[in-house]
Amino acid sequence: MKQEPSKKKEDRIARRQFVKSSVFSASLPFLFRTDLLTEAFLPDTNVTNIPSMASDKSLIGGYGQWAASLQPKVPALSFRNSKWTNQASWQKEAISKTTELISSPPKTAAPKVTVERKYVYDGLEIEEITWQLPYGRPTRAVVLKPQGVTKPLPAILGLHDHAGKKYFGYRKIVKTSDDQHPLLKEHQVTDYGGKAWANEIAKKGYVVLVHDTFAFGSRRVFFEDVKGLDWGGVNTAGKSDADPEKAENIETYNSWSSEHEHVMSKSLFSAGTTWPGVFLSEDQTALDILSSRKDVDPKRIGCGGLSGGGLRTVYLAGMDPRIKCAVCVGFMTTWTDLILNKSFNHTWMTYTPLLPKYLDFPEILGLRVPLPTLVQNNNQDELYTLEEMKKADAVLGEVYKKANASDKYAAKFYDGPHKFDEAMQKDAFEWFDKWL
Known part of the structure; x- marks a missing residue:
């Protein structure tokens, strides 16, 4: 197998480390599998040489202000919108549209x-x-x-x-x-x-x-119900002879379930x-x-x-x-x-x-x-x-x-x-x- 030049290899490692360190929160982990990225998705270009697309930085780079601009200042079904003068009419239409978009699964009769x-x-x-x-x-x-x-x-x-x-x-x-x-x-x-x-x-x-x-x-x-994914030691925690309440098994499961x-x-x-x-x-x-x-x-x-x-x-x-x-x-x-x-x-x-x-x-x-x-x-x-x-x-x-x-x-x-x-x-x- 052809070896990468050391400089390019270092750049790849640095980029992977950056992604890992910047997208995880201690409270609610962001779900991104950096180890599943292939070489095809890690270009050789040194990202520091790419010119900025906007003066304001955001999570999505120069696209942030553009994305934010797509959101109306006062959305169509906001009660703050001056076109809504009757609360009951507004509520009926706003709840109907929200129900449509949330799209809950069909609700059955109350279970026993x-x-x-x-x-x-x-x-x-x-x-x-x-x-x-x-x-x-x-x-x-x-x-x-x-x-x-x-x-x-x-x-x-x-x-x-x-x-x-x-x-x-x-x-x-x-x-x-x-x-x-x-x-x-x-x-x-x-x-x-x-x-x-x-x-x-x-x-x-x-x-x-x-x-x-x-x-x-x-x-x-439950991991044992999942087909097609095998992410780390959670399969050990899911074995019938393992103690599911053991702290390390719980933490392993939590990491897997976040991903x-x-x-x-x-x-x-x-x-x-x-x-x-x-x-x-x-x-x-x-x-x-x-x-x-x-x-x-x-x-x-x-x-x-x-x-x-x-x-x-x-x-x-x-x-x-x-x-x-x-x-x-x-x-x-x-x-x-x-x-x-x-x-x-x-x-x-x-x-x-x-x-x-x-x-x-x-x-x-x-x-x-x-x-x-x-x-x-x-x-x-x-x-x-x-x-x-x-x-x-x-x-x-x-x-x-x-x-x-x-x-x-x-x-x-x-x-x-x-x-x-x-x-x-x-x-x-x-x-x-x-x-x-």
């Missing part, structure tokens, strides 16, 4: 719920339940409520995060025994101030349901649906189950969550009026931020193709106006730029003002990185108490 186990822990009555959707393995979930309460209570659908940890789902925001997995304990310390927030709000007088959603926990992609996201997303697009659409369908099924419980007041149901849970809040609360109060934590920005600055550290689960022509990202949540909505942001959140978080706040503020419902919307900014700590939980719980 099986109660696997009941017990009491830390003053809470806990039910471990399952249900079977038409696709995938059974969904596992927990219901938590104060011990001894018999009257119908307000309820919260707790939406777990992403965090690059697909092995776990609902377990990330609950605690059902003193024997907690070390990785879950660590996650709750770093992201939730050491609290299982679903437990904490249940203690305040709520029925709380938290379920595994598509591709997480019990709904995750599998672009495969899943392409397959969902090819099937005529979207990841937000699948989320919405599964979260609405969980909402069906929660609202049908005899211990729940169906007119007083809220939802909320951090990060991936905040993303799910945007779509669920925006599209389903049964959510009477919403708290979106750590997932609010603009499409412009994702075009120019931050798409590299966000999951494929964020995107609904073509929707930016009709709504800016915060306006998906704004579809619920005038229902109460709180958005919590962190000033040093590495997943967004502060300027765009503030623009998103201004957009939602304008939507609620036009609907004469400014008192139903609030945004709060906290110092610190991506998190939902005790101070933020206190404000979120007070918001739920106020409106539910």
Whole structure:
């Protein structure tokens, strides 16, 4: 085999290292297989000699400002658009178009719920339940409520995060025994101030349901079900004689499943649906189950969550009026931020193709106006730029003002990185108490 000149070989290595170091986030890994790049995709040209195509740099180089310019300043179905003078007419058309583009899979009747186990822990009555959707393995979930309460209570659908940890789902925001997995304990310390927030709000007088959603926990992609992909040591972790709860096996699975996201997303697009659409369908099924419980007041149901849970809040609360109060934590920005600055550290689960022509990202949540909505942001959140978080706040503020419902919307900014700590939980719980 012909050897490369050493200079060219060094350039190739440097470029590979640059790609690897610049596209991964500690929170939500960008899914790009640099080791699958062939020599044909790594040109010999020294990239430093290519002239700049624009004075402003972006994630996509000189194409950034052009791409951003394709997005209308006020999208066609934005309530901020002056052509919309009737809220009901706007809402009907905007929700119809968003439903079309999200393209959720067909929704079936509420599935049969099986109660696997009941017990009491830390003053809470806990039910471990399952249900079977038409696709995938059974969904596992927990219901938590104060011990001894018999009257119908307000309820919260707790939406777990992403965090690059697909092995776990609902377990990330609950605690059902003193024997907690070390990785879950660590996650709750770093992201939730050491609290299982679903437990904490249940203690305040709520029925709380938290379920595994598509591709997480019990709904995750099991390696043994995958054909045609063999990425590293995850096949060892998937063997029947391996301990799936062993930390190194969990971390291996999480790495593999993050790299599998672009495969899943392409397959969902090819099937005529979207990841937000699948989320919405599964979260609405969980909402069906929660609202049908005899211990729940169906007119007083809220939802909320951090990060991936905040993303799910945007779509669920925006599209389903049964959510009477919403708290979106750590997932609010603009499409412009994702075009120019931050798409590299966000999951494929964020995107609904073509929707930016009709709504800016915060306006998906704004579809619920005038229902109460709180958005919590962190000033040093590495997943967004502060300027765009503030623009998103201004957009939602304008939507609620036009609907004469400014008192139903609030945004709060906290110092610190991506998190939902005790101070933020206190404000979120007070918001739920106020409106539910």
